[in-house]
Amino acid sequence: MRNPKVLFLTLYTFSLTGGIEKVCRNFLQVLDVLKDKLKLKDYHSLSLHDKITKQNHKGYKGNKISFGLAALKESFHADIIIISHIHLLIFARMIKLIKPEKQIILFAHGIEVWKPLAKWQQSFLNEIEIWAVSEYTAKQLKQYNQVSPKNIQILNNCLPKNYDKIPVNVTAIRHQYNLTLDDQIILTVCRLSAAEKYKGYDLVILALRDLIKIYPNLRYFIVGAADLLEQKRVLQLVRDCQLEAHVTLTGYAPDAEIEEYYQLADIFAMPSKGEGFGLVFLEAVASGCRVLAGHSDGSKDALLNGELGLLVDPDDSDAIYQGLLQLLNKPASQELIRERQRKVKMHFGFERYVEQVEDLLFDA
Structure with missing residues (x-):
């Protein structure tokens, strides 16, 4: 797909300082680079819990209804929807039900997917693409949630820019x-x-x-x-x-x-x-x-x-x-x-x- 629009959905990006939040901040910088290289037409980031709103990024202070409605609205204009955490999978499922042609990608970090998930989640994971941060996380996904290897790609985390x-x-x-x-x-x-x-x-x-x-x-x-x-x-x-x-x-x-x-x-x-x-x-x-x-x-x-x-x-x-x-x-x-x-x-x-x-x- 040439010059797609990307929608990035997160739990937190700027309001916490843990490892997953660092991944989200690094990934926003990657989207900036890809946009500057004219690989992306545009991108937007929505965070369920962030209080911070800045260019291309909006926080919803924990308001699930407002976040969900915004995610659905923005998804109509996006070609690729990337979600940062399994806890946001329900929003991706809603988007896929309304717009089956949308490409959905999930970041899989660690212990949140190292256990048997709900049946609907296991089924849905085999309908989307998953970027696992390690071979070990990919192995656990396959073992506990019967995710097909063809749905999983490995994307190790990275050092911050500079x-x-x-x-x-x-x-x-x-x-x-x-x-x-x-x-x-x-x-x-x-x-x-x-x-x-x-x-x-x-x-x-x-x-x-x-x-x-x-x-x-x-x-x-x-x-x-x-x-x-x-x-x-x-x-x-x-x-x-x-x-x-x-x-x-x-x-x-x-x-x-x-x-x-x-x-x-x-x-x-x-x-x-x-x-x-x-x-x-x-x-x-x-x-x-x-x-x-x-x-x-x-x-x-x-x-x-x-x-x-x-x-x-x-x-x-x-x-x-x-x-x-x-x-x-x-x-x-x-x-x-x-x-x-x-x-x-x-x-x-x-x-x-x-x-x-x-x-x-x-x-x-």
């Missing part, structure tokens, strides 16, 4: 936490939620009990918003392990500050078993961190099956301890770090992402 061109100064954070140049920093960036206990920071804390006997200057930062119940539980674990001087929960941090933590860190550790992909791993590698991740989910895609970082069993506390010890005992050379940075940009840079989206839209 990610490696932003100057970062870590002096303020070093001063804030009284860090010395002898301190070695382990970092995790994630949301702490009582409902999502799969990120692996508990096991990193437990490993730290023994690691500080060898490396007494270790500091562990967990960066991300936390719900009250989970924050209380994790802080109690820290106290039980007598690690108050070594573990810091920073709470929410804006993107610019998170980039400072990446630059500060020696090791990024998140032995998760619930990552659809793991955008944070790309950011960590691009920032020069050594990385430890789990081997049982989409983290494998993000780390190129171990080329960009160390993969361990996320259920094995000793494997996590041994993995961290290995990274501490054998720091990566600058040559290896630069090679990993080159690879992460080659495979997951914004420019590569634009090429992949263009291929999926126009070369299918």
Whole structure:
């Protein structure tokens, strides 16, 4: 299809800072590039929950009726409708019922599709195109929801545009936490939620009990918003392990500050078993961190099956301890770090992402 019009439907794009929201913001920039290249005639983005409205993007502050009516209206003028999350599938189904000829594409991120869905959803998924963020997510879609492989394409997430061109100064954070140049920093960036206990920071804390006997200057930062119940539980674990001087929960941090933590860190550790992909791993590698991740989910895609970082069993506390010890005992050379940075940009840079989206839209 030449010069199509695209309608992009999201839950959140600018009002939250999680991984899916980053994907949505990156994708809007891709649509801008494709429009500038005259590949797209135009595009519009509608967000169910955003409060922000700007050029080509409108937020509906959680008003499902207004959002649904707007989605239907805009779909009449669009050739391709792309939805950012399975929770918006009902709107795509409404559009398809009224306009069966419309091309529908769904982003499949992770745990939201790693379970049996309603029968109507399973059936509808075989009528549309799905862009899965990893081979693992594609595998789970096939296993749990009987989606035909011919309906699934792999589109890995990407680094933000110009990610490696932003100057970062870590002096303020070093001063804030009284860090010395002898301190070695382990970092995790994630949301702490009582409902999502799969990120692996508990096991990193437990490993730290023994690691500080060898490396007494270790500091562990967990960066991300936390719900009250989970924050209380994790802080109690820290106290039980007598690690108050070594573990810091920073709470929410804006993107610019998170980039400072990446630059500060020696090791990024998140032995998760619930990552659809793991955008944070790309950011960590691009920032020069050594990385430890789990081997049982989409983290494998993000780390190129171990080329960009160390993969361990996320259920094995000793494997996590041994993995961290290995990274501490054998720091990566600058040559290896630069090679990993080159690879992460080659495979997951914004420019590569634009090429992949263009291929999926126009070369299918």
